[in-house]
Amino acid sequence: MNPVTLKNILFSLFFAAVVFLSACGERTPLMPNVTGTAGQVVVVVNLPVWESEAGRQLGRMLNTPHPALPQREPMFDIVQIGHASFTNIFKTHRNIVQVNISSRYSETTMSVRRNVFAKPQLFLEINAPDTESLHSFLENQEDRIIQELHDAELSRVKEYNRRYEQGSIRQHLNESFDLSLVFPPGYEINVDTTDFAWIGFNPSAQERIQGVFVYQYDYRDPETFTPDFIVNKRNEFLRQYVPGPTVGSYMTTEMEAFPQFEEFMDNGRYFAQLRGLWKVQNDFMGGPFISLTTLDEPRNRVITVEGFVFAPGERKRNLLRQVEGIINTLEVKE
Numbered sequence: 165m166n167p168v169t170l171k172n173i174l175f176s177l178f179f180a181a182v183v184f185l186s187a188c189g190e191r192t193p194l195m196p197n198v199t200g201t202a203g204q205v206v207v208v209v210n211l212p213v214w215e216s217e218a219g220r221q222l223g224r225m226l227n228t229p230h231p232a233l234p235q236r237e238p239m240f241d242i243v244q245i246g247h248a249s250f251t252n253i254f255k256t257h258r259n260i261v262q263v264n265i266s267s268r269y270s271e272t273t274m275s276v277r278r279n280v281f282a283k284p285q286l287f288l289e290i291n292a293p294d295t296e297s298l299h300s301f302l303e304n305q306e307d308r309i310i311q312e313l314h315d316a317e318l319s320r321v322k323e324y325n326r327r328y329e330q331g332s333i334r335q336h337l338n339e340s341f342d343l344s345l346v347f348p349p350g351y352e353i354n355v356d357t358t359d360f361a362w363i364g365f366n367p368s369a370q371e372r373i374q375g376v377f378v379y380q381y382d383y384r385d386p387e388t389f390t391p392d393f394i395v396n397k398r399n400e401f402l403r404q405y406v407p408g409p410t411v412g413s414y415m416t417t418e419m420e421a422f423p424q425f426e427e428f429m430d431n432g433r434y435f436a437q438l439r440g441l442w443k444v445q446n447d448f449m450g451g452p453f454i455s456l457t458t459l460d461e462p463r464n465r466v467i468t469v470e471g472f473v474f475a476p477g478e479r480k481r482n483l484l485r486q487v488e489g490i491i492n493t494l495e496v497k498e
Contacts, residue, residue: 195282195283199256200243206243207261208254208260218292221299222302239481243257256285274291330351345363352364357405374486380467391423395419424438437456439454449474455468456468469491
């Protein structure tokens with residue numbers, strides 16, 4: 165056997181480096197992380213179009229008030245720039261809506277792309293022959309555009325939660341309630357019974373509270389999945405398990421602004437969603453909440469998961485999206 169020499173070692177290292185670099189060259193380069201703050205959208209459109217009726221329509225869409233908040237907050241925060249200003253500093257933004265007007269387009273279309281310049285990024289590109297066509301398109305596609313942007317924000321929250329998950333809470337809920345939710349660090353179980361759990365996040369030295377409720381009950385009534393029934397059940401559980409700061413006070417639903425109700429299917433499972441305001445009876449606390457209710461048919465039970473926010477003097481849109489991202493990770497154990 166030939167002795168190993170320094171020359172042999174150097175040659176082997178050089179050969180390994182060449183193979184490694186060649187392999188790396190065949191892979192997609194690593195993308196930068198997105199920039200910008202939560203809920204922010206960069207709108208790339210030249211000023212004449214932005215100031216047209218179509219541009220004002222786009223601005224109104226993105227400025228639509230977020231549903232069921234105690235004070236008015238827009239769905240998104242807009243940063244408008246012209247095409248000439250769309251340089252690298254903006255290309256890595258989390259949400260981009262680019263509008264192109266040109267006679268070479270025969271009709272108005274929109275493409276939805278992800279991770280074009282950064283990750284996780286949403287890039288909506290709208291091509292229109294003129295501003296009149298753009299205006300008509302925006303009127304017809306408003307719900308879709310808002311939903312794409314909202315879903316992108318929720319996806320980032322869920323991705324963050326999974327990356328930094330506090331797994332002990334999911335394990336506990338799996339054992340106690342036969343379901344899982346993904347929580348980021350900082351949450352603790354405040355109340356834990358056979359039919360109700362309260363998992364809360366309260367940053368030190370702050371009055372802000374974010375919380376998630378999980379509760380279950382037997383399915384007995386075909387009227388269960390109606391707004392009135394779900395609200396009444398909510399009030400029953402909260403009166404029993406969520407006391408307020410003073411004697412005789414407790415959390416309940418603000419009935420003067422009755423919650424918004426929506427039904428939808430997700431991965432083959434039915435959900436009833438409520439968005440509304442909560443208050444503390446016999447006290448002055450309050451804030452927004454969102455809940456999801458579904459049927460666990462094999463166990464003949466109804467499950468509700470709910471996120472709420474208490475943040476006096478603060479904007480609550482992004483805080484509510486954070487707890488919405490948690491409850492949207494709901495999985496019922498088979």
